[in-house]
Amino acid sequence: MSDKFFFKGRQDARQHHTAYGGFQTNASQKSGSKKHPLKLVVTSEARKKEVEALAAEAQLHADITLDSSNGAVESIGELTAILNKGSTIKQAKTPSRNDPCSCGSGLKFKKCCA
Numbered sequence: 001m002s003d004k005f006f007f008k009g010r011q012d013a014r015q016h017h018t019a020y021g022g023f024q025t026n027a028s029q030k031s032g033s034k035k036h037p038l039k040l041v042v043t044s045e046a047r048k049k050e051v052e053a054l055a056a057e058a059q060l061h062a063d064i065t066l067d068s069s070n071g072a073v074e075s076i077g078e079l080t081a082i083l084n085k086g087s088t089i090k091q092a093k094t095p096s097r098n099d100p101c102s103c104g105s106g107l108k109f110k111k112c113c114a
Contacts, residue, residue, distance in 0.1 A: 032060035032082060040064045041075040051076055058083060 029036045038055070038061050042048045048064055055062040060082065094103060101112035 031078060032058075034061050038062040038078045038082075040079055041067050041073075043067060043074050044073045051079065054083065055058070057081060061065070 034057075038060060040055075042064060042065075044050055045066065048066055051062070051064055055064075058079075058081070062079065080081060095106050097107045097108065097110040099109050101107050101109045103113055104114050
């Protein structure tokens with residue numbers, strides 16, 4: 001008999017997709033925590049103290065390195081992104097037809113303000 005009549009799945013076993021380093025299923029790394037601190041680069045000692053104060057105020061952990069070489073570039077993009085993150089906007093739920101009207105008339109919404 002031939003194998004094709006009793007085929008149970010793929011004959012060439014494929015490797016798992018995370019073995020290649022592509023899609024990360026356990027990507028729950030919170031930037032700024034003790035385990036995954038922010039990696040920041042500043043150009044002066046005064047600026048280092050300012051950035052430390054900003055991180056402490058936001059309760060974040062950061063590894064700040066001082067690069068005072070000529071032509072050094074400051075890199076605090078991670079901290080700026082976390083500090084400027086917008087908050088969630090919640091909208092008020094519109095009343096359904098049989099709810100009391102919000103204008104205070106005592107009528108149902110469908111007979112008052114609909």
